Amino acid sequence: MKNTNTARKEAAADVATGKPAQMRGAKRPDGRSSGDRRTLPLSGQPPVTVPTLAGAFNLQPRSRVVAKAVAQVRSMKLPFEPQLAAMGDLWETMETGQILKGGKQIGCLMLDPTGCGKTTSAEAVAELACADDADGMVSVVHCRLPASGTAIGLFSNALAKLGDTHMNQARESRLLTHLCDRLEESGTKLLVIDETQQGAATSGIGGQIAAAVKLLLDTGVVPVALLGTEKAVEVLAKDRELAGRLAAPSLLAPLNWYDDDDKEIWIRLLTALDMQLKAQGTCSDHFGFAGEDIAEKLIEACNGTIGQLMGMVRTAVREMARAGRRTLSEGDVVFAIDAWCVGYGFTTHNPFSQDR
Secondary structure, eight states: OOOHHHHHHHHHHHHHHTOOGGGGTOBOTTSOBTTSGGGSOOTTSOOOOOOOHHHHTTHHHHHHHHHHHHHHHHTOOOOOHHHHHHHHHHHHHHHHHHHHTTSOOOEEEEEOOTTSSHHHHHHHHHHHHHTTOOTTOOSEEEEEOOTTOOHHHHHHHHHHHTTOOOOOOOOHHHHHHHHHHHHHHTTOOEEEEEOGGGGGGSSOTTTHHHHHHHHHHHHTSOOEEEEEOGGGHHHHTTOHHHHTTBOSOBOOOOOOTTSHHHHHHHHHHHHHHHHHHHHTTSOSSOOOTTSHHHHHHHHHHTTTOHHHHHHHHHHHHHHHHHTTOSSOOHHHHHHHIIIIIITTTSOSSOGGGGGO
């Protein structure tokens, strides 16, 4: 008998060459293998031509269409007031750092649930600030706290963003000195540290990471912005000294349908989403996301966050493109909420399912 690896290799080769599924031992509804001679057509009957899997499902052309639609949604930049406010906070921190350069710096704090737009805001600020940088200059360094939650890991990640290939110094103090030198050389005006909740499982912001951030602020080289989820809040509260070096927390909290201002912001976001999907050619018509009934269900399904909304929309657009359509249906949205929002555990139920 063939071993499993050999059988898999032969099956893969058959798919690539277009050999019919009958000859690959595909299972029939009755449970028998179609590779078994007992299942082949009787002599005298014309053989049945079975297309290749790729041909049967038109995979290549369809995949290109789906990929383009998903990529268009992923690349969308929508006007969202809370994100613009967060970008303003980051930019103000950067400008304040320029004034305080050489003295003790001040930090910025954003700790909100996943999908509120913290990382997107930081990426937008970095893109704007670095747009006119000369070679070798990096105005904004946006790095992530590693899962280990160690200061050495943090310094190494920041140095990597500066293109530093000499990060083999094991001592934390040497790495910090080297990082400060590189930040100065690169003309860095703001250091953004993302995923600060990673440290909550280990030493976290309340331990060596907090000490590292305080040292960075005290060197006077650059201001520091700390981004993370609400999981980092309890750890941060333990370090009053760090809190004393930070501005009041920036708020990117989820929107609430029953708050009039939040409701207006959400409806404006959905209106812009509908318009841009059509304008960029992803859809041929508007879906009507901003209709009050639909908007209320969407804010519940997506927990009032732009990140979860866009994750759901990517999934709905994927289903639409797979079906060969260019208009979204309610079925696409219902499926997307079940598959993405519920599937990833962001919510436990689908508000649209109650009406079906």
